[in-house]
Amino acid sequence: MEIDPFIFRLSIFILSIFVGYYVVWSVTPSLHTPLMSVTNAISSVIIVGAIIAALATNVDSIFTSSSIFGYLAITLAAINIFGGFLVTQRMLAMYKKKKKDKS
Amino acid sequence: MISANLSAIFYLISGVLFILALRGLSSPETSRQGNLFGIIGMIIAVTVTFLSVGNFSSGFAFIFIFMILGGAVGAFIAFRIPMTAMPELVAGFHSLVGLAAVFVAISAFINPAAFNLGFPGNIKLASLIEMSIGAAVGAITFSGSVIAFLKLQGIMSGAPITFKGQHVLNALILISIVVLTFYLCSSQSPSLFWILIAVSFLIGFLIIIPIGGADMPVVISMLNSYSGWAAAGIGFTLENSALIITGALVGSSGAILSYIMCKGMNRSFFNVILGGFGATDQSSSSQSKEQRPVKSGNADDAAFLMKNASSVIIVPGYGMAVAQAQHALREMVDTLKKNDIKVSYAIHPVAGRMPGHMNVLLAEANVPYDEVFELEEINNDFANADVAFVIGANDVTNPVAKTDPQSPIYGMPVLDVEKCKSVLFVKRSLSPGYAGIDNDLFYRENTLMLFADAKKMTEDITKNL
Numbered sequence: 064m065e066i067d068p069f070i071f072r073l074s075i076f077i078l079s080i081f082v083g084y085y086v087v088w089s090v091t092p093s094l095h096t097p098l099m100s101v102t103n104a105i106s107s108v109i110i111v112g113a114i115i116a117a118l119a120t121n122v123d124s125i126f127t128s129s130s131i132f133g134y135l136a137i138t139l140a141a142i143n144i145f146g147g148f149l150v151t152q153r154m155l156a157m158y159k160k161k162k163k164d165k166s
Numbered sequence: 167m168i169s170a171n172l173s174a175i176f177y178l179i180s181g182v183l184f185i186l187a188l189r190g191l192s193s194p195e196t197s198r199q200g201n202l203f204g205i206i207g208m209i210i211a212v213t214v215t216f217l218s219v220g221n222f223s224s225g226f227a228f229i230f231i232f233m234i235l236g237g238a239v240g241a242f243i244a245f246r247i248p249m250t251a252m253p254e255l256v257a258g259f260h261s262l263v264g265l266a267a268v269f270v271a272i273s274a275f276i277n278p279a280a281f282n283l284g285f286p287g288n289i290k291l292a293s294l295i296e297m298s299i300g301a302a303v304g305a306i307t308f309s310g311s312v313i314a315f316l317k318l319q320g321i322m323s324g325a326p327i328t329f330k331g332q333h334v335l336n337a338l339i340l341i342s343i344v345v346l347t348f349y350l351c352s353s354q355s356p357s358l359f360w361i362l363i364a365v366s367f368l369i370g371f372l373i374i375i376p377i378g379g380a381d382m383p384v385v386i387s388m389l390n391s392y393s394g395w396a397a398a399g400i401g402f403t404l405e406n407s408a409l410i411i412t413g414a415l416v417g418s419s420g421a422i423l424s425y426i427m428c429k430g431m432n433r434s435f436f437n438v439i440l441g442g443f444g445a446t447d448q449s450s451s452s453q454s455k456e457q458r459p460v461k462s463g464n465a466d467d468a469a470f471l472m473k474n475a476s477s478v479i480i481v482p483g484y485g486m487a488v489a490q491a492q493h494a495l496r497e498m499v500d501t502l503k504k505n506d507i508k509v510s511y512a513i514h515p516v517a518g519r520m521p522g523h524m525n526v527l528l529a530e531a532n533v534p535y536d537e538v539f540e541l542e543e544i545n546n547d548f549a550n551a552d553v554a555f556v557i558g559a560n561d562v563t564n565p566v567a568k569t570d571p572q573s574p575i576y577g578m579p580v581l582d583v584e585k586c587k588s589v590l591f592v593k594r595s596l597s598p599g600y601a602g603i604d605n606d607l608f609y610r611e612n613t614l615m616l617f618a619d620a621k622k623m624t625e626d627i628t629k630n631l
Contacts, residue, residue, distance in 0.1 A: 068405070069292055075407055076398060079414030082185055087419040090191045092515065092540050095423060095522030096252055097201075098191050099390055102416040103259045105184045105204055106397045109266050110233075111177075111215045112281075112404045116273035117229055118219045119280025129277035130225070134232050136269035139262040141236025142243075144208055147259060149244035150252075151201050154526055158194040161534035 097154045104147025110140035173218040174407060176210055181411030183207030188415060194535050211408050249530045250487050253386055253519040257315040260389045264307030264370075267396040268363060271301035274403055275359055281404060287354050293403055294354070298347045300399030301359075302366040307392040309370030314385050317374075318519065324379020332376060333440065339369045377438065383427045383520050384438045391420025423521045430515030432567075432578035460596065460608055462615040465626035468590050471614070473631060475552030477508040479544065481581055482524055483517050483559025485593075489620035492531035495557065498628045499533075505631070510547070511538040512581050514562035545582050554586040556607075557620050560599030566606045573603060589613040592623050 090098050116133030183203045190200015216226075247255050274297055278284050283293040316322035343365055350358040377385055398413025428435050472478055480499065486492060499509045511528060518524040528538055548554060556563055563583040566573045583589055584607055591613055598604055607613055616623050 069402075072402055072405065072407070072410055076402070076410050076414050079181075079185075079411045080418050083188070083415035083418035084422065086185060086188045086415070087422045090188065091193060092426075093513070093522055093525035093535055093538060094191045094194065094197060095426075096256075096520060096526045097197065097522070098188065098419060099256050099386070099423070099521065100252070100259070101187060101191070101201060101204055102390060102394070102419050103256060103263065105187060105208065105412050106263050106393050106416045107266065108180070108184070108208060108211050108408050108412050109263065109270060109397050109400055111211055111406055111409060112270040112274070112400055113266060114212070114215045114229060115219060115280060115404070116270060116277070117232075118225050119273075119277055127277070129273040129280070132269040132273040132276070134228060136266040136273070137229060138232045138236040139266040139269070141233045142240040143259050143262050143266075144240065145237040146240030146244045146255075148201060148205050148208070149241055150247060150255065151204075152198070153244060154249070154252075154529070155194070155197045155201060157526070157529040157532075158197070158535045159529070159532065160194075161536050 094155075094158075097151050100147050100154070101151045104144055104151065107140040107143035107147065110137055110144065113137040113140055168214070168217045168220075170218070173214045176214040177406055177408035178411075180207035180211040180214075181408045183210070184408075184412050184415060188419065207408075249526050250490075252523060252526060253382060254315055254318045256520065257311050257318055257382075257386055257389065260386070260393045261308045261311035261315065263393040264304045264309075264311060264396055267304030267393075267400050268301050268308065270400050271297050271304065271403070272359075272363075274400075275301075275356070283403070289354060291351055294351050295347065296399055296402040298350060298359070298362060300396055300403055301363055302343055302347070303392055303399055304396035305363050305366035306370035306373070307389055307396050309367045310374045310385075310392070311370075311389050313371055313374040314382060314389060317379050318382055324382075326378040327375040332372070336369065336372055339365060339372065343369065373439070376440070381431075381438050383516060383518075383523075384424050384431075384435070386520050387420050387423035387427055388439075389420070391417050391424060394418070394420055426515060427521060430579065432575065458609045460615055461613065462617055463590075464616070465618075465623060466630050467614060468616055468623075469627050469630035471588055471590065472502060472507065472553050472555070472627070473505065475507055475587075477510075477547075477551045478502060478553045478555060479548060479551045479583075479586065480509065480511045481554060481556040481559050481563060481583060482511065482513070482528065483557070483562065484519060484524075485558025485560070486620055487518065487524075487527050487558065489558065491557065491621035491624050492527050492533075494621050494624040494628070496531045496533055498624050498631070501628050501631045509537065510544060512541065512544045512548075513538060514541055514559065514581055515579070517559060517562065541579055541581060548582045549585040552587045554583045554589045555592070556583060556589065557592045557624070560593070560605055561603070563607055564599075564603070564605045566603065569606075575603065583607060584610055584612070587612065590616055592616045592618065592620050594619065 113136035117130045184207045187200045187204030190196045278289045284290045346362045394413045394416025401409025567575045567578045567580045
């Protein structure tokens with residue numbers, strides 16, 4: 064009997080939860096705020112769905128009701144992607160080691 | 167146009183890059199590289215999507231316009247936001263992820279053919295269930311995050327809003343979501359889909375309003391987790407492994423952070439979610455409070471104590487950030503270090519308004535991260551330190567949490583500040599902290615209270631050193 068592709072996706076999902084569990088526990092507590100902002104940015108990979116929705120025009124018109132929701136989602140996700148990665152970068156740039164101490 | 171198999175492989179690659187992005191955060195040295203992996207993963211995912219749709223119509227131009235528009239807004243916010251406002255920013259960003267998930271689910275429902283899910287009125291059952299989950303969780307994330315944002319921003323009072331029958335109402339709405347999903351699957355009726363989304367918006371709103379402002383660290387982490395599950399739900403609908411992997415990563419990340427925050431406050435997750443505990447709950451503080459003697463001093467005394475110390479531990483709290491005292495504090499520490507005094511910082515898990523917030527604030531003030539320690543790392547050092555300098559923290563230093571089983575914070579992990587030879591406590595008054603209880607530390611023999619604004623006091627001490 065053929066295995067439903069859904070089962071494969073479910074396997075990816077469950078295994079990723081475990082990967083996430085172990086990876087996140089190894090994140091140092093001092094970087095928990097950047098962790099939140101970067102997870103924010105990567106969860107906006109949902110933009111993939113938004114692009115498909117926006118480009119799915121059966122007829123010649125660019126704006127159908129479904130593509131409009133796609134364009135809206137693209138805008139929201141883009142705010143998150145750029146905002147999330149940039150603010151993470153900005154925060155991480157501030158974490159410095161003790162260097163000079165020439166006293 | 168590239169084949170579906172090839173694009174699936176590229177999505178897998180970007181999923182792996184996202185895992186590496188989180189892995190990089192295990193230490194500050196590798197973190198910047200990790201962020202780069204995340205950015206590359208995102209670029210791959212977006213490019214592959216364009217190539218796989220392959221329909222280079224005029225719609226492309228519009229996609230770029232909207233992407234640049236959103237990107238510009240995002241970049242502007244990212245560069246302008248002050249670090250004290252990170253919790254608001256993250257809550258705001260969560261709401262956008264939630265809303266984007268809702269929008270994608272809606273367009274998949276209206277035009278399922280574009281996603282290979284069947285046809286309007288005849289969508290594949292599994293896809294419809296996944297779509298409903300994505301839309302419902304997305305909607306809850308959106309409205310919940312909006313409330314969290316308003317509470318953090320101070321537009322809405324941080325006081326918990328409770329009313330009679332609240333839990334019953336929430337339970338009924340949650341049941342109705344399940345029932346609606348069931349009927350939606352059998353009838354494929356668009357109106358049921360819209361009702362489902364509306365009800366989910368409502369429940370997100372109702373879940374967050376009873377939670378007090380000081381519990382927001384848990385709420386933000388929880389919403390972080392929800393935004394992940396919403397993305398995963400959409401990922402199942404779109405049969406996209408990058409989204410499924412990311413959703414699972416973000417979902418478990420948020421869940422772990424909520425757990426850490428709850429543990430830092432010694433409260434169960436359900437206790438926080440059921441709400442009602444917060445700023446206004448001061449009944450425990452109004453009990454008979456005999457005037458106990460307190461030693462108070464000025465900047466001169468504090469400077470004298472620190473000058474004669476060989477090691478000092480700083481205990482910062484959110485009050486320090488409110489007073490914008492972190493730069494003044496760093497200057498004071500620099501002066502101490504010049505006098506060959508060993509200085510380290512002790513951070514409680516719930517210091518600040520979100521996980522790791524205090525570390526970011528200190529990093530912004532140019533405090534090297536290898537002088538900053540977590541509770542477990544530094545707690546044993548208090549006994550050997552000469553001076554503990556508590557600035558803007560309160561409940562997290564209260565020894566009552568270890569000694570008095572009657573106390574509401576009993577069992578909460580606290581910093582063993584009282585074991586220091588002397589404790590300097592910068593505070594405006596003797597008023598209790600968020601937990602509404604008196605801090606026993608104020609009345610200890612070795613405690614010197616410094617009643618002043620945190621920033622001003624720190625500057626004065628530096629002058630006197």
